[in-house]
Amino acid sequence: MCVSSPVKVCTNTTKPLPDSVRSISDGVALRILPLGDSITWGHGSAEGNGYRWALLNLLLPGNPSTTYIGSQRSGSMANNNNEGHPGAVISEIEVFADNSLRLRPNVVLVLAGTNDVNKPFDPAGAPVRLASLIDKLIAACPDAAIVVAQIPPIKDTVANAAAQTFNAAIPDIVGARAILGARVLTVDMGSAMTIGHLGDGLHPDDLGYDIMADVWYSGIQQAAEKGWILEPIAVDPPHNSHIACNTFLTWDPKFGTIATGVGSGDAAFVSGWRPAGLLATGNVVTDNAAFWMDQGDGVRLADMDGDGRDDYLWVHPTTGAVLLYLNGGYSEDGGINWINKGQIATGLGSAQGVIFADINGDGRDDYLWVSPEGEVTAYINGGEQAGAAGGWLWTSIGVIASKGTGTWDNTRFVGEIATGIGNIEGVFLYDLNNDGRADYIWLDKDGGATAFINTRGGSRGLAPTWINVGQIATGVGAPRSEILFADLNGDGKADYLRIHPKTGALEVWFNTGSGGAYMVGDGTRFADMDGDGLDDYLAVSPSGAIELWRNNGFDASSQKWSWEPQGQIATGVAARENIRIADLDGDGLADYLVVDEASGAVVFWRNGGRQADGTWSWTNEGQVATGIGAGVGVEFADIDGDGLADYLWVAEDGAVTAYLNGGSGSDGWIWRSQGVIATGVGATRRDIQFYDIDGDGFVDYLWVNRIDGSVSEWKNGGGFAADGRWQWSAQGQIAKGVGANGLAIHFAIINGNGRADYLNVDPGTGAVTVWVNGCFGESSGGSTDWLTAQCSNPAIADATLPPTVRWNAVDTTSAWVAAVANWHTNTSPADLSFSQAVSHFFHGLEHMYCGTTAGHNGCDQTSYCHDVNHPAGFFILNSFAQIDRMNMNFYEAMSRTQIKITNVIAGFSSTFAPIEDNSAFLNSFLNFVSLGYGILAAPVWNVALKTKYFVDNPNLLGTLKDESNSLVSNGITMSKQTSLGGVVLEVQNTLEETMGNLISFWAQTIIAVNANLFDGSPASIERLSLMIGDGRVIGNIKLPGDGEIQRYIEQAVYAWLIPKAWGKSNGNYHPWILNSGVPCTEEKNNGLSKYMSDETAKKSSVCYEKQLYYFVSAGDFRNCQPNISGVITCSRGMFTALPGMEALDKGTFGNVTKTDLVKGALAGYKANGNRNGWSEADPSHSTTVDTLNKDGIHSPGVVMIPICGVELAYSNWGKEDATNVPGYPCQGLEA
Known part of the structure; x- marks a missing residue:
């Protein structure tokens, strides 16, 4: 009802x-x-x-x-x-x-x-x-x-x-x-x-x-x-009121850097070493006397029991078996107490391939074996087992890295994080200052050490900022080959060790260095300390002391963000990493919580706010939670929207166990167990944050990409669904990143609307740049309210007015926001699709199935103002219709192209290449599906946007172009499936059948993209909002004609197919394009006569940009003919013309010509740094789609034919094993 x-x-x-x-x-x-x-x-x-x-x-x-x-x-x-x-x-x-x-x-x-x-x-x-x-x-x-x-x-x-x-x-x-x-x-x-x-x-x-x-x-x-109910008393809305967003989020950079940074980092690193003498005698006893000599090569140092101290291991040279001596800490004589555990692993192969590293974050180093080919097999270290069986527990997780290019020597290093100062033999990566990050150490041949301290970088990627601290050790009279680093005393700092090569004995110098362990940004936090709804700036020292700058918001008079210094408000009672700042008692003031590192138990210091004398009040309420796991997993966030921060324990895999905060009870603090409320999404614990992004009062689950700072959201539904699981709905990527890595990204409510803003905190200075969390349509509004606008408004009938003016004249954006809110609140009949619900909201046309690609979906009809209850609906529904017509044109042209191509494709092979191994050729189509869709779809939308209006309004064009590219990308993603709409993508028996199957699959992709565009999901609503907003598609987009779309489809097919056919042919063509380097006017005097005949030159040539190019084959380089005596003699042959030259001159297949192929090949060559061997275009990259939009088949990576000068090709022609090299015969650099 x-x-x-x-x-x-x-x-x-x-x-x-x-x-x-x-x-x-x-x-x-x-x-x-x-x-x-x-x-x-x-x-x-x-x-x-x-x-x-x-x-x-x-x-x-x-x-x-x-x-x-x-x-x-x-x-x-x-x-x-x-x-x-x-x-x-x-x-x-x-x-x-x-x-x-x-x-x-x-x-x-x-x-x-x-x-x-x-x-x-x-x-x-x-x-x-x-x-x-x-x-x-x-x-x-x-x-x-x-x-x-x-x-x-x-x-x-x-x-x-x-x-x-x-x-x-x-x-x-x-x-x-x-x-x-x-x-x-x-x-x-x-x-x-x-x-x-x-x-x-x-x-x-x-x-x-x-x-x-x-x-x-x-x-x-x-x-x-009784007369008791009067108008409610007017109250100022609280700063922390939640303003929910019913459309989609936007990120506004208008305020830029709002804080220059405060606090101070650690002092510079100063090295120090304390000699401890010989702490392990070596001479490991084995059952094979042959290995008693040169035992130093088998010594490894790794933490096997997770106590923070590196243990002594000896790895058998040929089997990889491991003997262990646990590091029991200092002995009475000041040495190390080594506890013999015997053999703990039988090994997988040569000791050269054995590495110990903690790959699952449990504090124990695991056993990795790197094969000579760089394949890594891993066994997880489960530690020593109790009971009669005893022994060491190893759990195989199989091959964790394969198809690598690494070897034993370089598998440890992934990507360039430092340019280096010497050869690889001298490079070590160890933590010198107990900051949890490996520092760069270079040993010279005499064991002298130069160090670069690893400090957290703020830019995209995870490359550190290296601080050169110069020479930290002069050497101990031993060569580099005898030096290692390991933490033997568990202080988190790598010590300097000499391993005596004959015995494996350890001589140790303990690391007493200090400084360089933390940066200003490491202590930057944000929390509402004064209850005004604005998160304040906190500088938390390593000891847990807090300095506070109150957030007073944006000062319009100074055009700056206002921060009021409060000085130190807490002296600190625990290490910074064990401090959490959250409102535990619901009074609006963030409290100081101390989390036990081992158990996760919590001690609560209640924030009493600023007192009259300027001091800050804190009351120790004692332990309020006993904990359920290691403190590193404890977070506090309000998941149920009651204003009280709940206890969350986040596992390493991002799974969340929750206890709802019931406040103080008669028997202590009340925690209501909810069990596991989130199972994880593939992110590690460190990359998960909890903030209310959409302003509905519930904190959401955010995955902040550690590499690029992009953010994906799972919206919190605030409770359990009927199936007994906590409600989370995936929102996809909500922020693309701003050039900083994820470790620099924070969230905080800076402007008091209840939605967390995106902050980039510079690790070196603590400076803060903000992107304000906005909501599409939040500040919209035209010359009148959409509810009261009338069809008599001149903007309705006057099509000569700019579309943006018409759109805003009747407050259409606000109407769209209301229609979307209506959809979100499920107030339309349950059986209506999104487009139907929007039409129903405006009392528009019935049966408006815009998400259905069919001849009579009801979406292509033009609405009139008198058909709807509000004029804004007239613009919105007609925008739907315009997009629908575009998609329908595309789909119908695809269907007609299928008939045309399958009718003419029969003559393709005979024209361009005889193919005996037809299956290999046809299988290549499966790899072309996604790229082919991008090649044909992107130019279609490009044509649609080539109107004078968008030329005159490039800002509107940019947004619509981004969204049309996004539609193409969406189609590319969908085309990676093997089945769509009942069409299974598979190789058929003939080229004609395979082409028919491919085009049918593309047609289903169009259907799927359209359905996705109108499915009412958050992503689809965002895309539609940006496409139709400001009247972008009201009569502005040009609908490409059927013939025009067909041409793009055919071009996409044949521009890829022709070179592929030459390359797969049993004619051994090895196609390439000869770049003559001479003007077109010198066709007869170009010095090529010794490389190809005049007939070949005439048949294969094309003039492009006033320069001559030739389509030739680098087939069999020998020209073998019988002489007058019948004896076959061979001489070096000449390049010949590729088949199908006449068809290319005429554009018989898809209007593709020699010029198109030259242009496409040159694009790939130039994009690859003027080198051959470029990769096929990757349509999953957004930049590829943008290029395909502009250049179509002339984009880099579409036409895959090498191009070079004749001398380079001639020198490579016929070389043994050269024909399989990418770019043959043009591999290598031109002279």
């Missing part, structure tokens, strides 16, 4: 409205506070809305400005605020009421006491506690109507008897206060409902909640009749 209002509202029941709609107090705005426990929260209702949905729909017809308030959010309805707290007893509800009373509701609905009588919790004292709650409400909101409900029945007979007793006391409690003038009355839920209306014996089912809505509605009517 639906009722009329500015945004149509439907109830989830079939109960009719009263015959005549009644308003409450003449339609006054209602600001309602639902206050109570899990019944108010909506537990047990199908969509989590409880009574609030049905009550809202009873109120809206007469009071369209009805709003629920509360710090809780639950249910599928849009306005799902409430102050219902599952499990709360009356005294706790009285505390929770503080969250919302400052918002001054004019109606309060109180349902409290069910948990008091059901748990039970002192049922006899419940009436007294209810009286205290009511008194608090009256004092805080004397002007509000307070409706107090007697609680529903309970299935348990004992609890129900207590409920009856409690209910009997309520009328007197309420009446006593009403007599004194308080605006409070009672309604009876106990009599209105029966046990049969309870879903689980305690909470109502959907019918029970509908009955409750009726009772509440009656109580509100009674209060109105």
